[in-house]
Amino acid sequence: MPPTTRxxxxxxxxxxxxxxxxxxxxxxxxxxxxxxTKQALLHHFSTKEKLYGDVLETISGDLDDLRAxxxxxxxxxxxxxxxxxxxxxxxxxxxTIRSRLLMRELLDNKRRADTAGVWYLKPFLENLVLMMQRxxxxxxxxxSVALAAVYQLxxxxxxxxxxxxxxxxxxxxxxxxxxxxxxxxQLDRTIAQVLTRSSE
Amino acid sequence: MPPTTRxxxxxxxxxxxxxxxxxxxxxxxxxxxxxxTKQALLHHFSTKEKLYGDVLETISGDLDDLRAxxxxxxxxxxxxxxxxxxxxxxxxxxxTIRSRLLMRELLDNKRRADTAGVWYLKPFLENLVLMMQRxxxxxxxxxSVALAAVYQLxxxxxxxxxxxxxxxxxxxxxxxxxxxxxxxxQLDRTIAQVLTRSSE
DNA sequence: CCGTTCACTTACCGGTCGGTAAGTTCTGGA
DNA sequence: TCCAGAACTTACCGACCGGTAAGTGAACGG
Numbered sequence: 001m002p003p004t005t006r007x008x009x010x011x012x013x014x015x016x017x018x019x020x021x022x023x024x025x026x027x028x029x030x031x032x033x034x035x036x037t038k039q040a041l042l043h044h045f046s047t048k049e050k051l052y053g054d055v056l057e058t059i060s061g062d063l064d065d066l067r068a069x070x071x072x073x074x075x076x077x078x079x080x081x082x083x084x085x086x087x088x089x090x091x092x093x094x095x096t097i098r099s100r101l102l103m104r105e106l107l108d109n110k111r112r113a114d115t116a117g118v119w120y121l122k123p124f125l126e127n128l129v130l131m132m133q134r135x136x137x138x139x140x141x142x143x144s145v146a147l148a149a150v151y152q153l154x155x156x157x158x159x160x161x162x163x164x165x166x167x168x169x170x171x172x173x174x175x176x177x178x179x180x181x182x183x184x185x186q187l188d189r190t191i192a193q194v195l196t197r198s199s200e
Numbered sequence: 201m202p203p204t205t206r207x208x209x210x211x212x213x214x215x216x217x218x219x220x221x222x223x224x225x226x227x228x229x230x231x232x233x234x235x236x237t238k239q240a241l242l243h244h245f246s247t248k249e250k251l252y253g254d255v256l257e258t259i260s261g262d263l264d265d266l267r268a269x270x271x272x273x274x275x276x277x278x279x280x281x282x283x284x285x286x287x288x289x290x291x292x293x294x295x296t297i298r299s300r301l302l303m304r305e306l307l308d309n310k311r312r313a314d315t316a317g318v319w320y321l322k323p324f325l326e327n328l329v330l331m332m333q334r335x336x337x338x339x340x341x342x343x344s345v346a347l348a349a350v351y352q353l354x355x356x357x358x359x360x361x362x363x364x365x366x367x368x369x370x371x372x373x374x375x376x377x378x379x380x381x382x383x384x385x386q387l388d389r390t391i392a393q394v395l396t397r398s399s400e
Numbered sequence: 401c402c403g404t405t406c407a408c409t410t411a412c413c414g415g416t417c418g419g420t421a422a423g424t425t426c427t428g429g430a
Numbered sequence: 431t432c433c434a435g436a437a438c439t440t441a442c443c444g445a446c447c448g449g450t451a452a453g454t455g456a457a458c459g460g
């Protein structure tokens with residue numbers, strides 16, 4: 001079954017919004033990517049805002065799938081969260097796009113939420129807090145404390161993910177490769193330290 | 201001495217670019233903020249691109265001042281880096297704007313650098329690597345390894361900084377305050393762990 | 401007093417934006 | 431066979447975009 005036009009538009013929109021941001025892409029640009037006119041796009045998504053919302057909903061669904069996968073791999077909460085964070089840190093095309101899009105949403109969603117009142121990331125964060133609170137070292141801590149901890153890991157992962165073009169531009173391809181390996185090792189250590197809540 | 205028109209335009213541009221991104225702000229909007237027309241702005245900065253470049257240059261100068269301040273406070277490299285990172289993590293208006301602007305630059309600068317060939321963040325990162333390599337635990341490590349380590353801290357700090365509107369929107373003001381305190385404590389621990397390179 | 405330069409204005413340009421209106425073409429079920 | 435609706439198209443709208451052109455008035459050095 002070939003992908004529907006709607007799905008093709010959604011995929012093109014996801015990639016372009018991630019790369020250039022909401023205001024940096026026109027709906028005509030997105031439609032052209034699929035070989036259509038912008039009015040064809042508006043036939044499927046009544047407004048640009050609606051299209052963007054559907055993109056975010058898809059992404060948040062993908063994140064939840066990732067979380068479900070991590071839960072199914074082991075019954076140990078620590079291993080589950082570790083698996084999930086490593087999956088987020090993987091740098092394939094899909095996760096790169098996802099990281100960039102989420103970062104842009106973090107930067108821009110206040111104005112959008114002020115008018116739309118929708119926080120697409122809320123369920124995702126709530127699930128992370130629950131996962132954190134199941135760890136032996138973090139059992140019983142308040143939501144705020146758990147979120148603060150998990151947020152630092154999210155930050156470390158996604159900030160780096162978003163920096164890839166800049167860093168490889170500054171460093172050059174070869175030295176960026178070195179950085180990438182060093183980062184993976186350091187990240188594993190940081191994750192372990194935060195999850196076990198070890199101090200020093 | 202009152203601020204010059206040019207400085208006023210620069211300040212308004214900095215705040216607006218940080219809030220809405222390069223494509224989200226028109227030069228007319230920036231000029232109006234200071235009570236001028238966009239042609240007055242174009243008199244001081246020949247193009248929008250040039251204005252944006254000057255904004256980035258100012259920011260990178262500010263970051264370097266922050267670094268110099270940290271160096272002057274103590275002669276202990278660990279205390280210096282700690283001071284600098286804590287200064288970056290402070291959430292006053294200036295640092296919030298700076299974090300947002302840098303994040304946007306990370307997301308967008310590839311296209312800009314492809315044409316302009318300028319990496320405003322390069323000297324800043326190089327200095328951080330040097331500071332890192334002066335720490336006892338990190339003496340002699342390669343640039344890549346040092347950068348990987350420091351980058352995780354930058355990520356943790358700036359990702360959180362950028363999330364403020366989203367998080368306080370999702371959580372509400374009171375619970376965001378709790379989160380803020382929890383984050384500060386956790387961040388200090390993470391910084392200490394990375395700087396001392398302790399494992400587990 | 402004159403000429404230049406600076407700081408800024410109004411008027412305007414071509415182009416792009418998101419969105420509307422009004423068709424046309426294709427498809428599948430009664 | 432007809433017809434309804436889906437999936438598009440072309441044509442167009444007003445608003446806004448970054449940037450150019452040309453000029454105005456005030457400050458200032460000679």
